[in-house]
Amino acid sequence: MVVIPELPKVERLRRKIEPELRGRTIVGVATSTHNLRASLPQSRLQALKGSRFIGVRRRGKYLLLELDSQQAVLVHLGMTGQLVFRLGGDKHDHVIFELDAGLPLVFNDQRRFGMVLVFNNGDLATCPYLTRTGVEPLSAAFTPRYLWEHCQRRQRPIKNLIMDQSVVVGLGNIYANEALFGAGIRPTRPAGRLSPKRLRELVRHISICLRVGIDQENPLRFVYGRGDENCLVCDTPIVKVKMAGRSTFYCPRCQR
DNA sequence: CTTATGGCCTGTCAGC
């Protein structure tokens, strides 16, 4: 089973590549002719030669590869994107950073839902990809009160709301399903009809699910992808429905 | 303002 790059996978990637990337200088850049979700900025990428990586930050599901030249490479993995240190050459390799030491850093993306862009540091503050985003779910800003305020007078299902990156970043379909199971909340429930107490439980379980995903490689799977199975807790058949075009799984007994 | 939907993209698999 392929794990979609939600917050935990992106954070694990950040922790893995930062120590290898920091201090490395770009000596060459190769790109594919394919466009990703956004066009590959050819000339901007080529102009990075000579820049040195100084750090890797994460914002939601985005990675920022920071350079000593007051620029940064913004990366989103989309569905199937990968950042790996290896020799380039695969048909799905879209950006290859040749480094002054070690293996090249390759952005590979089979379905091309991801993107690679270059920004000047001064433009990051107004970059829509970063400014339109909600709070980090593992930060102190993601409080029960914060979620409650966003739920007030909202008719939309709670699952759609917690997957809305302008509210809280990093939750994709798998973690949204699992967090709602943990909190005992049915995904279809209108956000505005949840009590503060239940929303506090949801905040708690979002945090738990994400932390487990970061500590281990894979998310806990209680409901996601178990449409043909019974609930691990109460043995009731798991229900599968479509919400906003996404497969949604829940236990009709444990989740109300 | 809020919320929903279409489209992007390819690999996999069921069904004919």
Next chain:
DNA sequence: TGCTGACAGGCCATAA
């Protein structure tokens, strides 16, 4: 055997 269609997902643009 080879084809077709459905499906998987994040997120932007667009529409209601």
